[in-house]
Amino acid sequence: xxxxxxxxxxxxxxxxxxxxxxxxxxxxxxxxxxxxxxxxxxxxxxxxxxxxxxxxxxxxxxxxxxxxxxxxxxxxxxxxxxxxxxxxxxxxxxxxxxxxxxxxxxxxxxxxxxxxxxxxxxxxxxxxxxxxxxxxxxxxxxxxxxxxxxxxxxxxxxxxxxxxxxxxxxxxxxxxxxxxxxxxxxxxxxxxxxxxxxxxxxxxxxxxxxxxxxxxxxxxxxxxxxxxxxxxxxxxxxxxxxxxxxxxxxxxxxxxxxxxxxxxxxxxxxxxxxxxxxxxxxxxxxxxxxxxxxxxxxxxxxxxxxxxxxxxxxxxxxxxxxxxxxxxxxxxxxxxxxxxxxxxxxxxxxxxxxxxxxxxxxxxxxxxxxxxxxxxxx
Amino acid sequence: xxxxxxxxxxxxxxxxxxxxxxxxxxxxxxxxxxxxxxxxxxxxxxxxxxxxxxxxxxxxxxxxxxxxxxxxxxxxxxxxxxxxxxxxxxxxxxxxxxxxxxxxxxxxxxxxxxxxxxxxxxxxxxxxxxxxxxxxxxxxxxxxxxxxxxxxxxxxxxxxxxxxxxxxxxxxxxxxxxxxxxxxxxxxxxxxxxxxxxxxxxxxxxxxxxxxxxxxxxxxxxxxxxxxxxxxxxxxxxxxxxxxxxxxxxxxxxxxxxxxxxxxxxxxxxxxxxxxxxxxxxxxxxxxxxxxxxxxxxxxxxxxxxxxxxxxxxxxxxxxxxxxxxxxxxxxxxxxxxxxxxxxxxxxxxxxxxxxxxxxxxxxxxxxxxxxxxxxxxxxxxxxxxxxxxxxxxxxxxxxxxxxxxxxxxxxxxxxxxxxxxxxxxxxxxxxxxxxxxxxxxxxxxxxxxxxxxxxxxxxxxxxxxxxxxxxxxxxxxxxxxxxxxxxxxxxxxxxxxxxxxxxxxxxxxxxxxxxxxxxxx
Numbered sequence: 001x002x003x004x005x006x007x008x009x010x011x012x013x014x015x016x017x018x019x020x021x022x023x024x025x026x027x028x029x030x031x032x033x034x035x036x037x038x039x040x041x042x043x044x045x046x047x048x049x050x051x052x053x054x055x056x057x058x059x060x061x062x063x064x065x066x067x068x069x070x071x072x073x074x075x076x077x078x079x080x081x082x083x084x085x086x087x088x089x090x091x092x093x094x095x096x097x098x099x100x101x102x103x104x105x106x107x108x109x110x111x112x113x114x115x116x117x118x119x120x121x122x123x124x125x126x127x128x129x130x131x132x133x134x135x136x137x138x139x140x141x142x143x144x145x146x147x148x149x150x151x152x153x154x155x156x157x158x159x160x161x162x163x164x165x166x167x168x169x170x171x172x173x174x175x176x177x178x179x180x181x182x183x184x185x186x187x188x189x190x191x192x193x194x195x196x197x198x199x200x201x202x203x204x205x206x207x208x209x210x211x212x213x214x215x216x217x218x219x220x221x222x223x224x225x226x227x228x229x230x231x232x233x234x235x236x237x238x239x240x241x242x243x244x245x246x247x248x249x250x251x252x253x254x255x256x257x258x259x260x261x262x263x264x265x266x267x268x269x270x271x272x273x274x275x276x277x278x279x280x281x282x283x284x285x286x287x288x289x290x291x292x293x294x295x296x297x298x299x300x301x302x303x304x305x306x307x308x309x310x311x312x313x314x315x316x317x318x319x320x321x322x323x324x325x326x327x328x329x330x331x332x333x334x335x336x337x338x339x340x341x342x343x344x345x346x347x348x349x350x351x352x353x354x355x356x357x358x359x360x361x362x363x364x365x366x367x368x369x370x371x372x373x374x375x376x377x378x
Numbered sequence: 379x380x381x382x383x384x385x386x387x388x389x390x391x392x393x394x395x396x397x398x399x400x401x402x403x404x405x406x407x408x409x410x411x412x413x414x415x416x417x418x419x420x421x422x423x424x425x426x427x428x429x430x431x432x433x434x435x436x437x438x439x440x441x442x443x444x445x446x447x448x449x450x451x452x453x454x455x456x457x458x459x460x461x462x463x464x465x466x467x468x469x470x471x472x473x474x475x476x477x478x479x480x481x482x483x484x485x486x487x488x489x490x491x492x493x494x495x496x497x498x499x500x501x502x503x504x505x506x507x508x509x510x511x512x513x514x515x516x517x518x519x520x521x522x523x524x525x526x527x528x529x530x531x532x533x534x535x536x537x538x539x540x541x542x543x544x545x546x547x548x549x550x551x552x553x554x555x556x557x558x559x560x561x562x563x564x565x566x567x568x569x570x571x572x573x574x575x576x577x578x579x580x581x582x583x584x585x586x587x588x589x590x591x592x593x594x595x596x597x598x599x600x601x602x603x604x605x606x607x608x609x610x611x612x613x614x615x616x617x618x619x620x621x622x623x624x625x626x627x628x629x630x631x632x633x634x635x636x637x638x639x640x641x642x643x644x645x646x647x648x649x650x651x652x653x654x655x656x657x658x659x660x661x662x663x664x665x666x667x668x669x670x671x672x673x674x675x676x677x678x679x680x681x682x683x684x685x686x687x688x689x690x691x692x693x694x695x696x697x698x699x700x701x702x703x704x705x706x707x708x709x710x711x712x713x714x715x716x717x718x719x720x721x722x723x724x725x726x727x728x729x730x731x732x733x734x735x736x737x738x739x740x741x742x743x744x745x746x747x748x749x750x751x752x753x754x755x756x757x758x759x760x761x762x763x764x765x766x767x768x769x770x771x772x773x774x775x776x777x778x779x780x781x782x783x784x785x786x787x788x789x790x791x792x793x794x795x796x797x798x799x800x801x802x803x804x805x806x807x808x809x810x811x812x813x814x815x816x817x818x819x820x821x822x823x824x825x826x827x828x829x830x831x832x833x834x835x836x837x838x839x840x841x842x843x844x845x846x847x848x849x850x851x852x853x854x855x856x857x858x859x860x861x862x863x864x865x866x867x868x869x870x871x872x873x874x875x876x877x878x879x880x881x882x883x884x885x886x887x888x889x890x891x892x893x894x895x896x897x898x899x900x
């Protein structure tokens with residue numbers, strides 16, 4: 001009973017933290033002379049108020065989830081992947097190239113190949129920093145950020161030159177974008193909204209990654225390397241190889257997110273010169289979603305939806321109560337700070353419980369009977 | 379020096395410091411049992427003893443890191459209270475820790491100034507500090523650039539910074555905790571030159587060590603501790619290495635577990651002229667050759683830091699050799715990986731069980747499958763078989779009598795003894811053909827120690843070849859069939875456990891070869 005209550009509190013802790021963050025946000029809104037209740041109902045309305053709103057929330061959540069699931073793998077291996085933005089861009093480029101060059105092929109084959117291309121592109125972009133870290137001891141935080149810059153410039157170059165929409169090439173405006181994908185090559189929609197198959201793919205992959213991390217020997221080794229490289233090495237696990245693999249997978253999921261954005265939402269690549277213009281910062285927000293989901297792929301699902309909702313709902317709130325967009329970013333930040341802080345609290349509670357349990361176990365051990373308690377060890 | 383009571387640094391001398399009747403108890407351990415100790419201006423007083431003899435505890439009490447349960451400290455005859463390092467520093471006592479307390483990314487001057495009040499209030503006064511460092515460096519011959527960053531300095535230079543730090547804070551008495559453990563021979567020579575000069579200038583120095591030849595070389599007096607008690611204090615000139623060796627380790631063997639006569643079979647582990655470097659790139663093993671046979675335990679005795687760690691890691695494949703070969707059951711595995719050696723049923727009980735042997739944030743079950751996680755019954759075609767894992771780890775927990783609330787408990791919340799039982803369960807249950815056990819009972823209580831010993835003897839009966847690396851001579855004598863002694867990366871000799879005495883082994887541990895012995899004793 002006590003246990004159940006404890007785990008319920010643990011589970012609800014992020015929710016309380018989110019509410020606390022919104023409370024602080026309410027104070028900020030009051031300073032701006034905005035009624036927080038009006039503002040928050042607009043936010044709720046915008047995120048969940050209609051089928052369309054809900055669909056938009058899920059559309060925004062999809063790349064966050066894909067990136068976040070990859071982040072779970074990298075962080076579990078003890079490597080920090082800040083390169084989601086670049087990995088998304090490269091995945092999108094590779095996917096788009098496939099989509100634009102296979103005209104006349106059956107749609108589902110092209111979609112499959114394009115998503116695979118995105119997966120591979122991201123894997124390459126994540127794998128390079130992985131190799132650099134494993135074999136040349138290059139800090140992966142730096143290298144993944146650098147790879148972001150390279151990817152963006154590559155995108156800008158390709159979309160202004162080799163990959164530019166032929167019709168734009170003839171115009172003086174020369175908008176840096178590719179041609180639109182054929183209708184047959186677009187990810188099917190799930191309901192008559194913008195919600196596309198990518199969302200379902202992301203959820204399935206989140207479950208598969210959970211299985212990878214906790215049910216396969218490869219995942220076991222990745223987590224071992226992340227928790228203790230020394231113990232992993234001692235047990236004969238190659239730390240280098242698993243660092244590379246983790247970044248490879250991590251990049252692959254971000255790359256897939258990039259390709260999914262092109263094939264499910266935009267149907268073309270277009271650049272405003274920055275990565276954000278294409279990714280909407282999903283490469284970074286995915287990290288937040290993963291951390292929010294306690295680096296657990298399944299936990300990342302609701303976390304992504306929450307951040308998707310904040311992004312979509314905030315737009316509506318901005319329109320309705322006319323607050324500066326910076327406030328929305330601040331609100332996002334508050335949620336992150338509160339949730340991460342509550343995480344520390346949760347860990348402390350858990351540690352205290354474990355310690356209490358261990359002391360009980362020790363006490364049992366010092367009892368007269370050396371026989372193992374039937375409840376112990378099963 | 380013109381004024382006889384003033385040191386070159388301008389600080390007053392400590393004519394005599396006495397520790398009287400010091401008693402310190404830790405739960406279950408009497409770390410210091412009524413110890414008297416004194417040191418005078420102008421001398422190097424060596425404090426000698428094995429690990430766990432109580433040297434560090436005594437010095438931590440002097441430096442205010444621990445409080446004595448009984449006894450008092452007198453500075454020049456006057457009783458003083460030292461409740462924290464700030465008090466110690468105020469009384470002119472400085473300590474150079476074995477692990478340097480320096481911030482790598484700061485400069486020498488910044489490190490020296492760290493924690494001190496600046497003469498300029500909130501602004502730093504690095505120029506002033508640098509001048510004073512230069513001055514002290516000139517006076518003591520401790521040349522080091524105040525503007526250099528710590529990470530740029532060699533270990534020997536970093537140690538000088540530590541000494542400067544103490545002098546800057548006005549230390550008249552310096553405690554050096556195993557200062558040579560991390561130094562190359564050349565750096566040791568430099569350190570000794572500096573120590574001699576400081577003593578000549580009127581400083582009082584306490585030199586903690588377990589290396590006999592260094593004690594003989596540098597100290598004027600020597601005090602030996604063993605098992606928390608003081609064995610005696612003597613002028614160093616009236617002692618010999620062999621006296622000190624006997625004092626340090628010579629004792630009645632407390633117990634020998636009853637074990638059957640060994641029936642050694644074929645050679646399972648062979649090292650042929652193996653050399654290797656330490657992680658500081660200094661030679662750690664110099665042409666080590668040894669053999670361990672099926673059904674025997676070879677004890678490797680030696681004072682810590684003489685190459686034991688590297689030897690264990692060379693055998694298990696964690697440390698590359700720079701020369702020589704390692705054979706497992708006749709097969710040359712020198713270039714084989716850790717995993718490949720594991721395949722050949724080599725098991726390893728590591729010295730640092732919490733760092734190498736266990737993953738703190740993994741559960742008991744996850745830790746139990748660490749070595750064989752990708753084999754049946756734990757895994758099938760790349761997937762973990764959670765049911766089988768639960769069954770088998772449950773059996774192991776029961777068989778090895780591990781006290782844990784459940785299999786899902788994180789290892790970090792278990793006690794040291796239970797953690798070592800988990801390591802044993804994992805490493806010994808796989809029916810290893812060769813076992814390397816490094817300090818398998820360090821830090822364990824008597825019950826857990828006995829349990830580990832029983833398990834190792836059980837493995838010996840079932841034919842495993844065991845290399846037991848230990849600093850605990852009682853343990854070596856109790857378990858081994860043969861005893862090899864390592865000193866500065868070389869095997870000094872191998873003795874039959876039947877007629878080996880603690881004294882004999884103690885001498886070899888101190889680096890005294892049998893042919894030098896007559897001279898040393900005479």
